[in-house]
Amino acid sequence: MADIRSIRAVRPVRDIRPNRSTRTLRVGASAAVMAAVVLAVLLVPPLVQLDEQAVDLARKLQPPSWQHPFGTDDVGRDLLLRCVYGLRVSLLVGVVAALAATLIGTAVGAIAGAFGGWTDRVLMRLVDTFSSVPHLLLGIFVVAMFRPGVWPVVVSVALTHWLSTARIVRSEILSLRSRPYIDAAISGGASRRRVAVRHLLPGVLPQAALAAVLMVPHAMWHESALSFLGLGLPAHQASLGNLVQSARGSLLAGDWWPTLFPGLLLIVPTLAIAGLAGAWRDRLAPRRRSELML
Amino acid sequence: MLELSNITAGYERGKPVLRDVSLAVARGEAVGLLGPSGCGKSTLARVAALLHRPDAGTVVLDGTTVHDYRHRAPRALRTTVGVVFQSPRQSADPRLRLRDLIAEPLKATGRRIEIRERVDELAHAVGLGGDLLTRGAHEVSDGQLQRACLARALVLRPRLLICDEMTAMLDASTTAALVAAVEAYRRETKASLLAVGHDQVLLDRWCDRTVSWAAPSAA
Numbered sequence: 398m399a400d401i402r403s404i405r406a407v408r409p410v411r412d413i414r415p416n417r418s419t420r421t422l423r424v425g426a427s428a429a430v431m432a433a434v435v436l437a438v439l440l441v442p443p444l445v446q447l448d449e450q451a452v453d454l455a456r457k458l459q460p461p462s463w464q465h466p467f468g469t470d471d472v473g474r475d476l477l478l479r480c481v482y483g484l485r486v487s488l489l490v491g492v493v494a495a496l497a498a499t500l501i502g503t504a505v506g507a508i509a510g511a512f513g514g515w516t517d518r519v520l521m522r523l524v525d526t527f528s529s530v531p532h533l534l535l536g537i538f539v540v541a542m543f544r545p546g547v548w549p550v551v552v553s554v555a556l557t558h559w560l561s562t563a564r565i566v567r568s569e570i571l572s573l574r575s576r577p578y579i580d581a582a583i584s585g586g587a588s589r590r591r592v593a594v595r596h597l598l599p600g601v602l603p604q605a606a607l608a609a610v611l612m613v614p615h616a617m618w619h620e621s622a623l624s625f626l627g628l629g630l631p632a633h634q635a636s637l638g639n640l641v642q643s644a645r646g647s648l649l650a651g652d653w654w655p656t657l658f659p660g661l662l663l664i665v666p667t668l669a670i671a672g673l674a675g676a677w678r679d680r681l682a683p684r685r686r687s688e689l690m691l
Numbered sequence: 692m693l694e695l696s697n698i699t700a701g702y703e704r705g706k707p708v709l710r711d712v713s714l715a716v717a718r719g720e721a722v723g724l725l726g727p728s729g730c731g732k733s734t735l736a737r738v739a740a741l742l743h744r745p746d747a748g749t750v751v752l753d754g755t756t757v758h759d760y761r762h763r764a765p766r767a768l769r770t771t772v773g774v775v776f777q778s779p780r781q782s783a784d785p786r787l788r789l790r791d792l793i794a795e796p797l798k799a800t801g802r803r804i805e806i807r808e809r810v811d812e813l814a815h816a817v818g819l820g821g822d823l824l825t826r827g828a829h830e831v832s833d834g835q836l837q838r839a840c841l842a843r844a845l846v847l848r849p850r851l852l853i854c855d856e857m858t859a860m861l862d863a864s865t866t867a868a869l870v871a872a873v874e875a876y877r878r879e880t881k882a883s884l885l886a887v888g889h890d891q892v893l894l895d896r897w898c899d900r901t902v903s904w905a906a907p908s909a910a
Contacts, residue, residue: 578784580737581776584742587796588762589762
């Protein structure tokens with residue numbers, strides 16, 4: 398018999414990811430962008446103490462300059478400052494709504510997958526029912542019930558975005574539940590709770606966490622869509638959707654900066670989060686090649 | 692030790708995989724169960740390990756008639772039986788290191804104090820040396836992982852060991868080493884063995900008697 402200590406472990410994983418330097422560059426750039434964004438929204442408002450609502454009609458619609466790097470809007474408010482405040486609201490809505498949606502989705506998916514039978518059937522039909530309504534419409538219905546503000550938007554986004562997470566978690570739990578290692582754990586005396594906490598949940602957590610991260614940009618876009626339609630935040634409050642909405646008129650007059658910068662601030666963090674999540678997904682399941690769904 | 696009487700079992704209603712099967716394993720005896728693929732051997736092994744509820748028939752384990760299966764079966768009864776499955780890859784939690792894999796039943800039954808001593812003892816018995824115990828399941832070969840799975844099945848000192856095609860995916864030297872480890876354990880503890888497989892030569896040499904099934908049993 399060969400000496401088992403001399404046998405080296407082999408990893409027959411074929412690497413199908415982009416080459417290493419491209420990956421490092423993408424992850425580095427994404428991390429740098431996200432760090433800048435997070436620092437800006439956390440530090441600028443308390444440190445700078447400028448009024449983002451300060452109106453200066455003498456300086457309305459000025460193109461980008463050293464004094465106003467992003468220019469000014471149609472009532473002379475500084476757009477850089479408003480963009481930072483807008484990004485802050487959008488990120489807050491994005492993160493809180495994504496967390497809430499993931500919690501709901503994980504709970505529903507785990508219960509459906511772990512209990513099976515009628516519980517599973519009823520919960521999954523509920524998911525189908527929710528999915529059959531366009532979720533922007535459902536989101537509008539939810540915000541319409543409350544006075545405009547940040548929290549109704551969070552609730553609206555959370556209540557319409559748990560469906561995919563519930564499906565992912567349920568299918569993962571179902572596939573884990575029938576593995577022989579669950580049988581082995583039961584045979585080894587593990588309680589129902591121990592099997593769930595130690596073997597099933599850790600198996601789905603990476604997937605659920607990844608879904609949560611990918612949900613953040615999605616929730617930001619949803620918030621912007623609601624605000625753009627005038628159903629999200631109150632019109633005076635800066636949010637990326639509101640900024641684009643109020644700049645529509647000046648765009649037709651050839652003033653490009655009030656729409657360009659909020660738009661970029663929506664797109665760039667989205668790509669940065671996708672870059673980071675993609676790298677994480679590659680580490681989680683190197684062999685699985687699925688496209689990121691934003 | 693184990694008496695299976697008139698067992699009918701399957702996974703879909705009205706389509707039993709096993710029909711009216713009986714099998715007994717006496718205390719200290721080694722019984723080989725031989726049969727072609729798909730004849731229901733593994734299902735019978737799962738019933739005997741209290742992992743699958745039969746549609747009809749009775750299971751008497753260690754003098755106790757079994758009424759409940761899986762989580763509902765009393766823990767003491769469940770842990771009377773140790774099981775080793777065919778595919779080590781499928782039967783090991785991919786997140787655990789081999790040391791934790793072997794110790795898992797001790798943790799699940801609240802016997803943490805015994806872990807260090809018992810794991811080292813079993814690792815030696817099944818031939819896992821060096822740094823293998825600190826490696827994850829994906830960092831060892833199938834043969835090494837199956838050694839760990841055997842150690843896990845033995846860690847609670849079961850009075851009946853069920854090996855469901857334990858060596859089907861392994862080479863001859865690992866097969867010999869695992870069978871030797873099982874036999875050493877049985878000499879020491881007088882435990883019974885139910886070895887399921889389709890290798891007649893192996894089962895004839897390994898077991899006291901071999902039961903042979905024809906394709907689709909008693910259909």
